[in-house]
Amino acid sequence: MENKRVLFFDSGVGGLSIYEEVKKAVPQLEGLYLFDHECFPYGSKSESFLLRRIGELLTGACRRFEPQAVVVACNTASTVVLPTLRQHMTLPVVGVVPAIKPAAALSQKKIIALLATPGTVEREYTKALIADFASDCRVLCLGSADLANIAELRVSRGSVDEQAIAEILKPICALPESEKPDVVVLGCTHYPFIRDILQKLLPGMTIIDSGEAIGRRVREVLRQNGVDFAGEEPPGAARAFYTGHLEHYEDRLSMVRRFGFVSLEQFEL
Numbered sequence: 001m002e003n004k005r006v007l008f009f010d011s012g013v014g015g016l017s018i019y020e021e022v023k024k025a026v027p028q029l030e031g032l033y034l035f036d037h038e039c040f041p042y043g044s045k046s047e048s049f050l051l052r053r054i055g056e057l058l059t060g061a062c063r064r065f066e067p068q069a070v071v072v073a074c075n076t077a078s079t080v081v082l083p084t085l086r087q088h089m090t091l092p093v094v095g096v097v098p099a100i101k102p103a104a105a106l107s108q109k110k111i112i113a114l115l116a117t118p119g120t121v122e123r124e125y126t127k128a129l130i131a132d133f134a135s136d137c138r139v140l141c142l143g144s145a146d147l148a149n150i151a152e153l154r155v156s157r158g159s160v161d162e163q164a165i166a167e168i169l170k171p172i173c174a175l176p177e178s179e180k181p182d183v184v185v186l187g188c189t190h191y192p193f194i195r196d197i198l199q200k201l202l203p204g205m206t207i208i209d210s211g212e213a214i215g216r217r218v219r220e221v222l223r224q225n226g227v228d229f230a231g232e233e234p235p236g237a238a239r240a241f242y243t244g245h246l247e248h249y250e251d252r253l254s255m256v257r258r259f260g261f262v263s264l265e266q267f268e269l
Contacts, residue, residue, distance in 0.1 A: 004227055005030040005236065006218060007067040009058060011042040012152045013252075014190030015073025016259050018096055018214050022071065023260070025215030026222065028229060030236030032065050033256070034267055038244025041148050042076040043117025043188075050080045055088070057243070060269045062091060069094060069221050071214065075187050076117050079125035092221045098126060098187035099210045104134035106206060107183040111138045113172055113205075115198075116187030118143035126187075140181055144168045151190035156255050157248065162197055169201050181205060241267035 004026070008019050012035050023029055039045065039053060054077055058070060069092040072078045072085070078095035085093045098120065103112045112134065120126055121143035130139050147168055154160040166173075172180065184202055186192060186209040199207055223229065240256040242264065253264045 003030070003066070003068055004028050004222065005032060005065065005067045006069050006071060006222075007058075007061055007065055008033045008071045008073045009035070009054070009061070009077070010072075010074040010189060011036045011040045011077065012148065012190065013155045013255065014148060014151060014188060014193070015071075015096075016155065016256075017189050017192040017209070018071060018073035018211055019259065021211035021215040022218045023215075025212075025219045026229075028235050029218075031238040031261070032061075032067060033238070033240040033259075033261065034061055035240075035242050036244075037242045037246055040152070041117070041145070042074060043119045043143075043145055043148060045076075045119065047080050050077060051084055054081045055084065056269060057267075058085065058089070061241075061267070062089070067091065068225055068227065069218060071218060072096065073189050073214075075189060075210075076119045076123075079120055079123040082125075092225065094214060094217050094221060096189055096210050096214055098129060098185050099208050099213070100126075100129040100139070100185060101133035102213075103183045103185045103208055104137050106208070107137060107181070109182045110136055111140070111179065111181045112183045112185060113140040113142060113181040114185045114187050115142050115144065115147065115191060116185075117148060118145055120187050140172065142168070142171055147194075148188050148190040151188075151193045155190075155193045157251050160194065160197065162201075165194065165197055166201055169198070173201065183208065185209070237262045240264045243267055 082095040240261040
């Protein structure tokens, strides 16, 4: 059976939103999901720490699992490590960065908002995306250290603090109608898991993320690497891995099984 194994990486469970979209585009995919629970969240970590940490984890994981491609399913990580990873890894590396370009094209008011972690908002990579693709727009950047945690809890344990989300969104909601954005970019892969609440609190605004585009990109990368999609063979078993000590293991195991993973194991370098 041909290897269609792809390694997905994130600090937490947010990258599962990307995995879902890629799986739709490539049903034959054998998915491996590694989340760095030990160092979650990444939004407050330094660039030097992230470069070292992610490089070590992905080098070790690729040696162990031998995937066809790697998806860095985390905006914060991608805006830091993509250039370095692509220099040092022979495998294709697909990153997830804020969907600034499609948002700018979609906006009628030429006012867009970026919801992301503080790290993603402050990265030069993100500033370059805005300068290159949204120079004709007013871009409201809202960096939250808490929104990913709220989404993480919802996915893993089912609880969600809607009032806390409303507080985070106040800088956007309090704007006069003429100054409110008409397109909102979800710049963290955790955020699609609270999209319904975000949409409720941001009525009339179009919310977009990078998921579908990443699905198409992974399929194209695998095709360019010679993967044949003509066969009907079933995918290999999807497995999930975590770093550190995982609290509420049974809750997390139940969660990853909802996404089609058959196991959840500790990953050690």
